[in-house]
Amino acid sequence: MSADPDALDGFDAFDAFDYLATMVGIGAADGRCLFVNSTLENLIGQSRRTLRRGSVFDWLVDSARLRETLASVVNGEVSCGRFDGVLKRPASLGPAADLPVHVIVSQMDHAERVLIELIEVEQQTRLDREERAHGLAQANKELVRNLAHEIKNPLGGIRGAAQLLAMDVQSKELTEYTQVIIHEADRLQALVDRLLAPHRRPHVVGDVNIHEICERVRSLVMAEYPRGLTVERDYDTSIPEFRGDREQLIQAVLNIAHNATQALAERIAAGDAEIVLRTRVARQVTFGRKRFRLALELHIQDNGPGVPEAIRDRIFHPLVSGRENGSGLGLTLAQTFVQQHQGTIECDSVPGRTVFKLLIPLP
Template identity: 45%
Template structure:
């Protein structure tokens, strides 16, 4: 029976490597992640058997040939994936029959370190989303009584004749307005409709650069390292502007000492990258945007939670800016990460590109 690889094309965007082989181990199909993992094209992979790449696969295949049951499963076995001339890497392998064809076996392969990273990222994303959902619900609960408090304070103020007493109602109104502003910021990402249009990313970055440099006219250098091959992408221009502005402004505010010394530097970098993981998906082509500063770095205790709502490294920060950035990035199907050490903090965004 001939094998129709088109049945597996939907697996091509998976983060994990996927091989399809027959009972003898002849490779019939490999998705993009598998090709990237092996460093070989599908054409070259088809010239070898799965046993060449996985030490233990010969034993698994022999077991399946002896007992070709639909329930056959090799779950998360630790093995080494050979990829000459590079060193073998430890991987976790799951092997099972193709649902519609017991003559075909699927081998799912994930580097062991990537498994830990994916689990950690999934856990952090779930925590972040749960926190945002909790805050959103809390903001809705606060909004109505807050309006009542402000209205009552205004009515009370109209009944007071002593200026000293009016100072108290003014404090109540002022604090109610401050809380209302905070509630509005929490709810802002969920009120904006996502409206993607063809967008020149460099045009957005340049507009934001000029704005930030006008706010910090002295002592701040901005280096532009743009990849001129970057195509237009489908993006919400308002959200993309907000993403860039928040990251650049945060970077500038973190460079106060360097600005005073005249050594502050922010680097805006864009690249088209291939075969990368974007969130929980594998992407053939993506846009990578970096906002890099030479500040003191993010405190280690904040690195893992920096995108959580109400988490901020600034004394007067609301902790909503980076949470908003992450929300907007995810609405574009992208992902954002940060690496930080003394002298270099790099916020890296990946957006899938449709070419």
Template identity: 50%
Template sequence: MLRKPSKEGAAVAALFSPHSVWDEFPNAILIVDYSHQMVVYANPVAEVSLDLSSKLLEGMSLHDLFGHNPELFQMLDAIKTEEVASQRQDLILNSGPARADHDPINAHVVVGALNHPDLLLIEWFPLEQQLRSERDDRLVQQVEANKTLMRNLAHEIKNPLGGIRGAAQLLEYELPDKALHEYTQVIIKESDRLQSLVDRLLAPHRKAHIDDFLNIHEVLERVRSLVLAEFPSGLKIKRNYDISLPDLLGDKEALIQAVLNVVHNAAQALRSRIEQGDAEIELTTRVVRNVTINKQRYKLALDLHVIDNGPGIPDEIKDKIFFPLVSGKEGGSGLGLTLAQTYVQQNYGFIGCTSKPGTTDFQMQLPFRLKTEGK
């Protein structure tokens, strides 16, 4: 049941809207009226976390919101009865009648006193978010270290490689027996192949052209047409777009290549299902609010998912798929996902992946920025 806020509660609630300092907080915030056991204010992150609007939350009883949650209510009681400034612990925020169709939230919760006799603050962030942030930070550091290593290695290979190719050409010109040209051609062709590999290693380190706005769905449609041209039968690429998304400031060609690498990688993993005719890739776009990407906070970001129904990524390489020269398929160069990660990072974004047999989900997040940001 929803309770109507008291006149005092309504007056207090007015202090928190519409442009409260709490709105800028990166974690979910509820201000609660302890006497009436109800919510008087919810910030935008809390709205997203609870999947309820502030209009519904404000005036809602804590029991309707969180159901049977003795640990949370004990924390609230401790602030009032023991007169301590704050309480914090990891706990499960259960789903009450108002959230009966939602999963509980595994979170680190802080309850604190405010400068008002009846008001308390409840703040939380999902523990999965913390674990993901720590994992993403480690991955970024590892990718950066590997990029530096590969760039240096590529430069060391490039110079002697040109000498080898040139010497093979001179040798071919001097050889009297044309039958021996077969061997010099092997040297020349393999040198060219290595040169192409080196160029691919160096390519992402060139400066991105992030100077114009683009429609992400035009990028996805281009990728979709390219992949379906290569796999004309047996593969279905579903669109699940939010067409209301604003334009994105970014390097269009780099993002086409990044998404193409991810989608093409998924198609390669689906070869057996393509032969059976039931391979499927889903492209999903949504907007997310108040997210942290590469330690930078953004109010709005693109949340793009590339989901396939393939066999999943082998466990032994699951944590290394963005590293150079790591490939899950025979004959793969192991550069596609590395380059995708690099191109997305150049556009201030990030790629992550979750995988299990039957479902692999590559998630890209890219901030919606102004031209003046990041300069």
């Protein structure tokens, strides 16, 4: 790398770093931050401009090893130093958001600068998990659709036969039995319709403003829970509109918000329940094995008890629910609707903080 130091002001010499999936920064001998790439900016949760006003030592939970390694590289004692550390993430995401990383500090052609690369320890595991989840979602979708069709046809016959019986029987007791059959057939029909809805509903594609969607969902939730629940907004109003199905996305966000309110039942009764709707732009992100220049991040966060550990890895599977009377379809439908926008949903949950993150590519 033979760039002039002054080129840092325009970052022209380092544009290529923005295409890397790993986090890269450039620091001065005294620890001043001279440059960060888009991946580091995104994962650390602060803008490039803000990071450049600070120090590279602020990136890690424990900066001692970074100070020591940076000094050794700048002084020429070693050309490259490696160690494991923990990247600090936004406090709003909680302590579990801090990210284990492998840190590599290398010499550059300019003696007063060092190249700092941070590699997620869990990166490959996360990518493999995303790929498995996507493949499983596609398989589940086909299974559910086929199963729903197989149930739907005989269900109509059962209901029709029960109606005919109800017309002929004279006994009040037998009539009640036929009404039970009809009622249960209708309930199963409604369940089948919900299973088939994502596949049969036509796409109404138009310009979508994510904050209009958030406000619609917020108004619906606040109307249902006027007391005991606060729905906070934390919006990045610079996020552009994108092409999508507005009604599908409203339903996806509403399903997640409804799940949150149900998990917050005790806190709503106590009067300290909270849901946060947070929007951000992520740059140069990879999900579903695809890389996107820009993506919308919508965080739906609550202060409930968290997703039960027994179902945490299966919450997007159909008919899996943490509630006794839950249908287990809300998150499945939400994931399906978001995937139809080339996006995905991720979940990070610990007691006291659950975050569902919707990722959707932006133009």
